[in-house]
Amino acid sequence: MTFEAALRSAVGPEHVLIDPDLRSSYETDWTGRFSGESRAVVRPATTAEVARVLQECSGARVPVVVQGGNTGLVGGSVPPAEQGANPPVVLVTTRLAELSDVCVAARQVTAGAGVTLAVLAACARAAGLDFGVDLAARDSATVGGMVATNAGGIRVLRHGSMREQVAGVEAVLADGRILSRLAGLAKDSTGYDIGHLLAGSEGTLAVLTRLRLRLVPAERRRAVAFIAVAGTAEAVDLLAALQTQLPSLCAAELCFAAGVALVARHLGLRPPLEGTGQAYVLVEAAGQSDPLDELLAALQACPQVLDATVATSAPDRAQLWALREGHTETISALGVPVKLDVSVPMARLAELVDQLPGAVADAAPAALLVIFGHLAEANLHVNVLRAGDDSETVTAAVLSLVASLGGSISSEHGVGRAKTRWLGLSRSRAEIDVMRSVKTAFDPLGLLNPGVLLPAQRQAGA
Numbered sequence: 535m536t537f538e539a540a541l542r543s544a545v546g547p548e549h550v551l552i553d554p555d556l557r558s559s560y561e562t563d564w565t566g567r568f569s570g571e572s573r574a575v576v577r578p579a580t581t582a583e584v585a586r587v588l589q590e591c592s593g594a595r596v597p598v599v600v601q602g603g604n605t606g607l608v609g610g611s612v613p614p615a616e617q618g619a620n621p622p623v624v625l626v627t628t629r630l631a632e633l634s635d636v637c638v639a640a641r642q643v644t645a646g647a648g649v650t651l652a653v654l655a656a657c658a659r660a661a662g663l664d665f666g667v668d669l670a671a672r673d674s675a676t677v678g679g680m681v682a683t684n685a686g687g688i689r690v691l692r693h694g695s696m697r698e699q700v701a702g703v704e705a706v707l708a709d710g711r712i713l714s715r716l717a718g719l720a721k722d723s724t725g726y727d728i729g730h731l732l733a734g735s736e737g738t739l740a741v742l743t744r745l746r747l748r749l750v751p752a753e754r755r756r757a758v759a760f761i762a763v764a765g766t767a768e769a770v771d772l773l774a775a776l777q778t779q780l781p782s783l784c785a786a787e788l789c790f791a792a793g794v795a796l797v798a799r800h801l802g803l804r805p806p807l808e809g810t811g812q813a814y815v816l817v818e819a820a821g822q823s824d825p826l827d828e829l830l831a832a833l834q835a836c837p838q839v840l841d842a843t844v845a846t847s848a849p850d851r852a853q854l855w856a857l858r859e860g861h862t863e864t865i866s867a868l869g870v871p872v873k874l875d876v877s878v879p880m881a882r883l884a885e886l887v888d889q890l891p892g893a894v895a896d897a898a899p900a901a902l903l904v905i906f907g908h909l910a911e912a913n914l915h916v917n918v919l920r921a922g923d924d925s926e927t928v929t930a931a932v933l934s935l936v937a938s939l940g941g942s943i944s945s946e947h948g949v950g951r952a953k954t955r956w957l958g959l960s961r962s963r964a965e966i967d968v969m970r971s972v973k974t975a976f977d978p979l980g981l982l983n984p985g986v987l988l989p990a991q992r993q994a995g996a
């Protein structure tokens with residue numbers, strides 16, 4: 535039997551895509567910046583099918599790229615642009631879409647890796663609970679991909695990142711063995727926590743197939759404020775004040791006048807609070823009872839607030855959120871950006887924002903810099919349009935600046951292919967050596983997502 539025939543027998547002929555036209559949407563990432571050819575796209579529907587696909591791939595020494603909703607922004611879910619004679623199989627997890635009943639007492643649910651965030655959140659809400667992580671790509675991003683990249687999003691302040699939501703995992707090793715730990719035990723002290731290790735491993739250690747996820751109490755009453763402040767230092771001071779004065783605070787986001795003007799134009803919205811301050815802080819307060827009075831009182835008590843607009847109804851809140859969440863779509867409509875996702879210690883955030891324009895202009899004088907992000911985690915999304923041939927110089931300049939301020943080169947999007955060569959700016963030699971040893975223990979042939987996260991040491995199967 536040929537390799538392709540073995541794949542067909544594993545998942546069914548209609549779920550093995552060989553035709554280049556059928557493969558192409560799986561071979562380019564959401565940004566359009568990363569793409570590469572695959573040998574086949576395979577879409578298994580069960581853990582057993584994933585195991586069979588991986589057995590076939592490891593038997594034939596064919597590398598495997600794991601893909602969820604393909605909403606990643608660092609090229610980690612598509613084949614590499616340059617490859618040798620052994621192109622990878624793209625293993626797509628979107629058909630692993632089963633959801634168990636919610637266990638309300640344990641506040642947990644088991645979700646297939648291909649369940650989207652929106653479907654998971656709707657399921658939690660139907661059971662009177664909620665899911666703790668939320669992000670703009672909610673309609674397409676899959677929980678498997680979100681765990682694999684340790685995605686963060688807009689509610690990390692309240693509930694943490696994806697890793698904190700993981701109560702258990704099921705995953706398939708490169709050789710087809712299945713690791714299953716889905717009981718969701720509230721207490722378990724039996725050694726290494728493999729689920730938490732797989733969170734953030736970007737598909738390099740195993741293929742996640744099912745996740746046991748924690749749920750959180752639903753907070754039905756919400757209020758959102760879009761606040762003008764003088765600049766980043768004042769935004770940080772405002773955050774400090776709100777952290778103590780507003781117990782219902784569940785999100786604190788940061789954007790800037792130039793970016794908000796672009797988003798408003800793109801979405802056909804009126805930019806609020808125009809001409810007041812250079813920075814905007816979007817805060818959301820949520821609780822069982824209406825948090826509006828508490829929010830208004832806190833804003834009145836904070837001298838950093840130059841002006842603010844507040845929304846309570848769902849459509850009005852969505853319109854304020856669109857000014858923040860619309861940045862990604864707006865920027866993509868203007869071109870293919872260099873996307874960098876960084877964090878620094880909170881005390882250095884204002885310095886980073888002050889120094890970024892100079893660093894980017896030195897690296898690419900014609901570039902357009904757009905910055906926004908998650909204030910509560912000092913996590914900035916640095917997007918650079920029109921970098922042209924200077925995209926690597928821009929990346930080097932921004933990431934070196936971040937490292938000099940004690941920050942991380944990847945706050946929530948992962949390292950992917952985009953930042954592999956810069957990993958040493960955030961991780962020591964000893965840490966990278968340990969990561970390589972872990973990689974070898976899980977995937978001795980180096981078949982899973984080669985070239986993602988850790989620089990490839992040898993071409994798998996070569």
Ligand code: 2HG
Nearest residue numbers: 670859862873915916917
């Ligand atoms: C967000 O926070 C996402 O909106 C996307 O992480 C960030 O487009 C980006 O750079």
Ligand code: ZN
Nearest residue numbers: 687908915946
């Ligand atoms: Zn983000």
